[in-house]
Amino acid sequence: MSSTSSTLIRPIEEPASAIERKADTPAVASTSTAADRGRAVAWKIFKPAVAIVAFFALWEIAPRVGLVDDVFLPPLTTVLEAFWELVVGGQLAQHLGASLTRALTGFAIALVFAVPLGVAIGWYKPVAETLNPILEIFRNTAALALLPVFILILGIGETSKIALVVYASTFPILLNTISGVRTVDPLLVKSARSLGLPSYRLFQKVILPAAVPTIFTGIRMAAASSILVLIAAEMVGAKAGLGYLITASQLNFQIPNMYAGIIAISIVGLVFNGILVTVERRLSRWRVSQ
Template structure:
């Protein structure tokens, strides 16, 4: 009698049944198909050198387009009569005058005089303001004593005190450096006070619980946490040192970029006057770039922790 068992019910027959080809493909395809999009996505996610170059070029173009348009307008406006070329020469003539000043050594002389004054005053202000700001921000009694004095002079413009500095210290180098010190002190001092007071109290308590001394607490917790805010004030002070000094050199000096601008204006050397202004702008940009690099160097721990 023939067997009526089907492969589904007969175990022996079920072992002899060979799976269909499409069943094998059905089981083999999903893992293969699942891997291919992942590999393609990985390749797409990896930035190529060409993409990086295009991104850098695009960022540079966006950052410089306004400056390029301004310089082009400066060159074209006097030539087409939009402004009087006597009082605003074309940019090309100003650059020629800049090259003449640089090649003759006159620009280096005035630049060196201004940088030495600004650098000296800036360094004195930073070295004095940061420790004082830490003391005021950390110790309440020191803050109570010095706060009225700070509130009085923080709102007094440095240039308003220029006649006072000249009367007391004379018209020489001392009065100019003292004016720069005054102008640079308050941005650094106030930002340092704010930075110290804004340190996370939980960090301070944790450091104290570990048995750190006051000196180690400042070194390991307070100062690293305050560095970014302090450098904001340092950068502001760097800009103030240049601006205030230029104004002081216009009043009484025999060398310096401020003196160069005033001298060329009085002698109607307009191209050289604008060349001096360009030199001041380049100095300001360079100082800000150096301070930004220092800020990144001393704030590397923030990038590493993030």
């Protein structure tokens, strides 16, 4: 009986091969997960790349097969050759430097002015009640509609162009800052106040960090607006800048140079947006990644 019971309660010994398979399972799962992540990242990059390559291929092929007139839409390779000639000749750097100086100056002034004002309007009700009517009037007035006014008052030089950029950049930042401050979770504010935080620490530790994503949405919109409005202003009256390059190339029928200027504007916009997205991520590291 004892021998039988000891046989019954004896642990079943697994073959060595099964034990080895169990030992290898975590490594296999880890490798599989890494491979899946790699495929997901590759697919995420591949999808937009397909659209971009297809667009460039259509641009190159359409003028060559007669779908469009190659006089008015040169092939992409011709445009890229003109772009490279402008880079080598230094003309692109000259026009790009003039545009960036105006855009960055106006954008910086708007940023310094709009964020504190937006925080004040979003947080203090008396300030909002006082300024809302005048803000509603100006925010519904297109920046380009005021271009003649800026030129008449400030002249055709740099001041009018920078002032126009400031005007166009202010409202996206201002309105998104107001929205970001007003939508901060009230529970966070109450919790901070219960801990005895003074007002300036409340803004520093709770309100501004919570509003950063919304504020940066406005900043990115303002960056795009500053470039677009500036290009339009340079087309009207300027002796240098990407807008001037595009207009002068069109008037002189240098169509490849015109498209090269448009490509330069696109590159500037992408770089601006990439920088702002990187800064936003660094300032929002406390958020849980989605």
